[in-house]
Amino acid sequence: MSEISSKWNERYANSGHPLPAVADVLLKGEHWLPGTASERPSMAALDLACGRAANGEWLAQRGFHVSAWDISKNAIADIQQRPASRVAVAQVRDLEKQPPLPHSFDVIIVCRFLDRTLCQAICEALKPGGILFYQTFTHGLSNPDFLLRSNELLSLFASLSILEYHEPEPDESGKAEARLIARRQD
Numbered sequence: 180m181s182e183i184s185s186k187w188n189e190r191y192a193n194s195g196h197p198l199p200a201v202a203d204v205l206l207k208g209e210h211w212l213p214g215t216a217s218e219r220p221s222m223a224a225l226d227l228a229c230g231r232a233a234n235g236e237w238l239a240q241r242g243f244h245v246s247a248w249d250i251s252k253n254a255i256a257d258i259q260q261r262p263a264s265r266v267a268v269a270q271v272r273d274l275e276k277q278p279p280l281p282h283s284f285d286v287i288i289v290c291r292f293l294d295r296t297l298c299q300a301i302c303e304a305l306k307p308g309g310i311l312f313y314q315t316f317t318h319g320l321s322n323p324d325f326l327l328r329s330n331e332l333l334s335l336f337a338s339l340s341i342l343e344y345h346e347p348e349p350d351e352s353g354k355a356e357a358r359l360i361a362r363r364q365d
Contacts, residue, residue, distance in 0.1 A: 202234050202288065203356070204359070207343075211362075224244065227287055229247040231258065240265060284309055286309065287301060289314070290312075299338075311359070313359045313360075314356050317349075317356065318354055327357050342360040
């Protein structure tokens with residue numbers, strides 16, 4: 180077991196807590212979700228580095244066929260054992276070793292996770308017309324490797340068409356998260 184998976188397994192060892200809040204990027208950008216209610220059951224969505232999959236559950240409630248991937252077996256077990264879960268596929272996955280396949284998803288949500296080496300694979304994993312919702316920290320973490328630089332999301336996903344972008348100043352606690360919504364055109 181890797182050091183990273185051990186860290187996240189420890190974090191998610193105590194399941195049964197309420198799901199965290201759904202990401203602002205989804206709530207504020209819901210109008211960008213593709214498809215109609217009748218089309219969405221045939222549309223694939225990915226909650227990447229999902230944790231307990233609050234975002235995946237939210238997408239499933241809106242009709243998408245949702246896959247939720249995380250490196251933590253405890254997080255995935257929590258999803259699989261949750262009686263009311265609507266996530267179709269919950270999978271333990273090391274994204275560096277198994278990134279998403281090209282043209283696999285109509286929607287991808289990434290929240291509070293940053294691995295710059297995966298950004299191209301995320302772009303390629305979107306189907307043509309697919310939408311990426313991405314939200315992560317610009318301020319407030321102790322490890323600067325996991326903090327975005329100013330406007331960095333725009334450059335990391337420059338191959339996509341930007342639909343919305345917001346990069347707020349830090350709040351009173353010193354935290355801030357950038358939000359990006361983008362579409363794959365080709």
